[in-house]
Amino acid sequence: MKGTSVLWLLWLISLLCGSTNQARLTVSPSSSQLFEGDRLSLSCEGEDSAAGWTVKRNTPKRQRSRCGDGWGKQVGSSCTITYIFKRDSGVYWCECREGITSNTVNITVTGGPVILQSPVLPVMEGETITLLCKAKSTHSNLPAAFYKDGSVIRTESTGHMTIPDVSMSDEGLYKCHISHHGESPPSWITVTGKPTTTAPPSTLSPPSTSTLLSVSTLMTTPIQSTAMASPSATALPTDSAPPTVSIHLSLVLRVVCHLVVFCPYVITTVLMVSLYRQRPSATAPHPYPEQKLTEDFDVMEVTIEHHF
Numbered sequence: 521m522k523g524t525s526v527l528w529l530l531w532l533i534s535l536l537c538g539s540t541n542q543a544r545l546t547v548s549p550s551s552s553q554l555f556e557g558d559r560l561s562l563s564c565e566g567e568d569s570a571a572g573w574t575v576k577r578n579t580p581k582r583q584r585s586r587c588g589d590g591w592g593k594q595v596g597s598s599c600t601i602t603y604i605f606k607r608d609s610g611v612y613w614c615e616c617r618e619g620i621t622s623n624t625v626n627i628t629v630t631g632g633p634v635i636l637q638s639p640v641l642p643v644m645e646g647e648t649i650t651l652l653c654k655a656k657s658t659h660s661n662l663p664a665a666f667y668k669d670g671s672v673i674r675t676e677s678t679g680h681m682t683i684p685d686v687s688m689s690d691e692g693l694y695k696c697h698i699s700h701h702g703e704s705p706p707s708w709i710t711v712t713g714k715p716t717t718t719a720p721p722s723t724l725s726p727p728s729t730s731t732l733l734s735v736s737t738l739m740t741t742p743i744q745s746t747a748m749a750s751p752s753a754t755a756l757p758t759d760s761a762p763p764t765v766s767i768h769l770s771l772v773l774r775v776v777c778h779l780v781v782f783c784p785y786v787i788t789t790v791l792m793v794s795l796y797r798q799r800p801s802a803t804a805p806h807p808y809p810e811q812k813l814t815e816d817f818d819v820m821e822v823t824i825e826h827h828f
Contacts, residue, residue, distance in 0.1 A: 542566060543573045543597070543614045543622040546641075552707045553628045553635040555656050560604050562587075564597040564614035564622060572617040575599035579610035604629050628705050633657060636696045636704040642712045643686050651681045653696035653704065665697045686711055 543566035554560060564573035574594065575587040585591070587599035591608065601608060609629045614622035625640050637652040653664030653676075661679040665672055669692045673681070679698070683690055691711040697703045 542620070543616070545575070545612065545614045545622045545625055547612070547625055547627070549637075550640050551635070551637040552626055552640045553630065553637065553705060554604055555635060556604065556606055556629055556631045558604050558629075560601045560608075560627070562592075562599045562601075562612055562625075566597075573597040573614045573622075574616075575612060576615050577610045577612045579607065581607065606631055626708070628707065630705050632705070633702040634696065634698050634704045636694060636707055638694060638707045638709055642710040644712050645687055645714050647686050648682060648684045649686055649709070651683070651694060651696070653679045653681075653698055655698050655701045657701065662698050662701070667695050667697070668692045688713070 543564040546563050546565055548561040548563075549558075562575045564575065566573065575592070575598075576584055577587075577591075578584065582590075587594040592599045592601045597614070606629045609627060611624050611626055613624045623641070627640075633656050635654050635656075637654055639649055643649050651666060653662075653666065655662055663675060663677045664679045664681075665675045666681045667673060679696075681696075688711050691709060693706045693708050695704050695706045
């Protein structure tokens with residue numbers, strides 16, 4: 521019975537922890553490639569602004585460095601790089617005090633003459649994306665040839681290529697080329713499937729024993745972080761993505777946070793109740809009221825005789 525109560529408590533805590541908000545990293549301009557000297561802004565967007573989200577990155581020379589530590593300027597949950605260099609190429613993400621991480625973004629900074637402006641975040645199936653081949657020496661849109669996985673797709677006279685109704689087959693490594701200017705670095709475009717929706721259950725059923733045991737196991741099993749693999753070795757211009765905290769570690773951290781906040785209140789309440797119950801009453805009733813009344817009269821008589 522006691523074990524079942526503990527499992528129920530773990531299940532309820534896991535439900536409370538599941539409501540914790542995750543941050544999402546967004547960048548401006550929304551492009552995975554930038555010219556050297558451009559300005560880059562990164563923001564951690566989420567409802568829980570008190571979580572202390574910080575922008576971090578991996579570059580070929582430094583791992584897991586935070587904004588403001590030799591690069592960028594952190595203001596709140598946003599980071600700004602006013603003049604970006606080639607050495608700023610890398611993998612960026614948001615991380616809170618508990619070690620929970622957001623999505624990752626690959627940024628490539630080139631000193632070359634051409635870049636390919638492509639979606640910096642994964643694209644969902646059915647959406648429409650537009651690729652722009654841009655030359656540094658001119659603000660005009662020039663004719664450009666677009667490539668996917670090393671093979672030419674087509675040439676666009678305006679330098680724009682639109683892919684409507686994106687499917688999983690459109691995922692791959694893209695680049696572009698402008699005559700008499702040069703070729704852009706490659707960028708990987710990720711396509712995700714549409715989320716499946718299921719009808720909500722009519723009633724809330726209690727967790728099964730196996731589910732509760734799995735939650736209990738999470739509390740006692742050592743957790744190991746895993747590195748996030750890139751889709752292609754050539755897709756990422758820099759080192760691999762940051763080690764993403766597993767779901768198990770996230771659950772354990774949330775449970776610990778709730779217990780740290782909840783336990784002092786419980787302990788304080790128990791101590792106050794215990795002290796209150798042990799406090800002696802101010803006026804305890806006499807066990808024999810009639811005897812007490814007689815004793816009072818005797819005292820009065822003695823007092824009167826003494827004064828006489």
